[in-house]
Amino acid sequence: MTASKTSVADALLDAHVHFILDQISGEALQPLIEGELDALLVNAKKLKLNDCVTRKMIKDVALAYAADLELGAGIPELVGDVARALYAHDAHEKTSFGDLLSDEHFSDIADKVLELKSLREKIVHEAVASPLYVSFASDLLYNGIKGYLAQNAVTRNIPGAGSMMKLGKAVMSKATPNLEASIEDGLKKYIGQSVKATSKGSAGLLLKYADDETLRDLAHEFWLRIKPLKIASLREDISSLDVEEGFVTAYEFWRTLRGTSFYRVMIGAGIDAFFDKYGDASLSELLDDLGIDRSMMMREAMRFAPPVIKALNKKKMIEPVIRRNLARFYQSDAARAVLDAR
Template identity: 40%
Template sequence: MNGTPLSPRAEALLNAQIAYMIRRLTGDEYEAWVRAELEADLQNARLLTLNQAMEPRLIKEVVHQFALELDLSGGVLELVAAVARALHAHPVHANTTLGDILSDNSFEEMLDKVLELRDVRERLVHEVVSNPLYAELATSLLTEGVRGYLDHAVATSRLPGARSLARFGREALQALPGGLEEALESRLHDYLRRALQGLLVSSGETLLELADTRLRDSILDIWDALKTRPLADGLHQLTALDLEEFFVLGYEYWREVRQTDFVRSIIDSGIDTFFELYGDTSLYDLLGEVGIDHEIMVQQAMRFGPPVIAVLHERGMLEALFRRQLEGFFASPEVAAILAAEFTAPAMPAAQ
């Protein structure tokens, strides 16, 4: 507003227009007005394509700003923490099973799709069984198992003098020259590792040769045992603090990885592909592609519009909004000139 005072006639017109707009939004005409406006907008949407209405560059700038540059405030992180605590403590987990949220049919469809990826499965098995770290882990476990078994077998044997023999054995090992006990254990470790290398390769081949039908049946048996268990059984292993920390770790990882050229390239490629597919599609048809039509828009306008408008009207914010938008126009020299002009009624046509 430019501060120019309104003339009495301009003030009266401004008040009349504001009252008219408020009546339209708060009265019985609201739904009819919404329907008419949305219909007009959708008719215009038929005339504009995505490429005409928007540029990929602008979408990329927005996505880069909010996805790649914007950092969550402390308030958002606190909100996530509060939500994590509430979700973790919700009683619904005790009454909900895996089968309630994933049907047998859906699980079988996903399993069948995974089993179709035989090349992926073969590559995964090969990478696992041929990895030296996997062999080393198996060897360490077997070494500890052998030692534990021998100690237990000797200690619990009913043979006369077995326990004394075990005690003597331990004392004898301790009396050996320094490093000899470690050398003996190292030799056992090396022997088991060499023996396991061929066994692991053979087990990998056996696993790959396992018929898909047998593998499918085995996995379905596992699913049958798990699907009746409540979700609380799994969630009890995690605390609310664990969920919060997982979110923080995930967010910190995202902050790091989003700065890479890889993420930026993926986002830009996705936007470019979207415009390549739908660039020449009208905005009306594009809304239809995602399932939004005239009636859905009316429903949402009727759901959210009236309560929001009512609050604004009760607090005087609605009138203030319209006054801010219109007062400058009614105070303009153009309106003043129109109101000051003398209009002569058109002459009546002469009687024939």
Template identity: 35%
Template sequence: MNMTHDAAPEPRSAAGQRALEAHVAWWLERSQGAALDVWLEQTVDHALRDAEAFTLESVVHRDQVKTTALRYAAELPLTGGIPDLIADVAHALHAHPALDSARLDAFLPHEAIRTLTAKGIELRPLAERVLQELRDTAALQQFVEELVYQGLHHVLLQQGPWRRVGQMLPEAVAEHLMAEGAQRSAQLLTRSSQALLAAVDDEALQDAMTVFWDRLAELPLAPLRDGLAADDIDELTALAYAFWQELRLSPLYRGLIERAVEAVFARYGAMTLRALLDDLGIDRAMMLDEARRYAPRALAAMRENGVLEALIRRQLAPFYASAAFEQAIEGTSSA
């Protein structure tokens, strides 16, 4: 199947027409088989050689990268099929048969947990500082009080085993007892947490975390997966999408993106593009492998539908139709 060529300028002479057709045919021949493989290898080699002549900041400015990063991360409207696509992917992962027999330690190996736990223990001063800040926060006190109060209310006045006792008390007395108990419980919980953490030594904490993880590691994922219905996935996806839409508009988020770009340029700005690729672990073999993986099939599809020939012709025809070509073959000059 050949597509009709877009309107391209016609060569001024028969020689120009022959040269154009030969040039188009030459490129089409190079787009397949052994010739394509040679061309891909040469292209990668030339690109890597040329990459040694340029640094990152010589070809792109950090402000340009910031603009692009902000455009796609914070400004591009995420509408249309994107939310539906995210939901489709979530459903596909949820239905993956491997989850039928997988355990939690398939995602979080023991060694990784031990390493993370050891690092967490090293950060004990940070944890104690966080607990100190939370302990002194009125919002946390109110949250714990409300949580305890609701629990007591359920036990004494609704369906708990102490419901009869609660019904025997005057309502005002019951309310006072619940409020007082909630306040004292909140104070006890928030104050004791930091003291408890400080009282446990590192080795004991490591042992406790190891035992805890050993119990969780064999937890099968199927029951957890089965407890998440299709409607739950859709709702969670929608909530996450709505949250992301709000977060990406915040000044803090934009500022973090800009700072990340600054960090990249601080590390790689003066480095050559070849050295940058090496530092990222992208070598010649990897680049050539990916080119061989995708280029042949894509070019074959374009060639079969006439798109490739039309593309080549659009690029070459203006030159062969120009006065510059005629002057070249005639040996004359426009000067």
């Protein structure tokens, strides 16, 4: 290319760069974005999701970031900072449980939980069959029997009966020092075996009397007590450290979970379900179903584009990007051939 042609190419490059800068700056930006967005939306009606991406592509990306990405060491510290900030926020002092959940929504949740009858039955059966329940019930019965024997009507109303029982107990203790402990252990063992044997029946009894209406009434009584309370009332029993440790524990659990095959299978299954529904749908239909319309896209574009472009211009970073990309054309053989033909 001759010197004159080179100077023409350079002049065209400068003009092109400044034209683009003018287009993306000031009042010209919004009409530019509107025009491009409208053109994209027209094309969105012609393109199907399967035309643009495959489910394998989306799965690979999802797994890369949701399962395979090695998270930085600063994440746990950030999680702790967020937990402390949330705990200390003064919104807790102004917000009650009732502000977050309406009576209608609470009733809907309670009704849905009550519909899970088979799950409730399993939980009750497992609970009453647990060693904790057997131990609790046995201790309750033992202390009740022991208290009754100590405070029953015979020892209260018959003169001298209490003294005679104490005397008999003292004599038996001297004659057989370990007899009282043996009787106590035997009684506890017998009660424990009885409770264990009858726990299955007690589960049925509990389920019989804990019917839907009873449980619903209990739930609503509980809700009526707590809904006026402020969220800050939880601070009486939950400290900032508790919340922080809870967040960190949840984060560590998620880190472990994301390394399991189950986690990966669930991600894949979710993406398959999405493509089964929308794979043959147009991008326009997909946007409509997601509730994303033109006004929303324009609003967000104008929210971010002007300040970002202004910041890049102020740092003199945007013009070099435009010039670098356009220069490759104006210095190319294609541009040279056009200029040489003039």
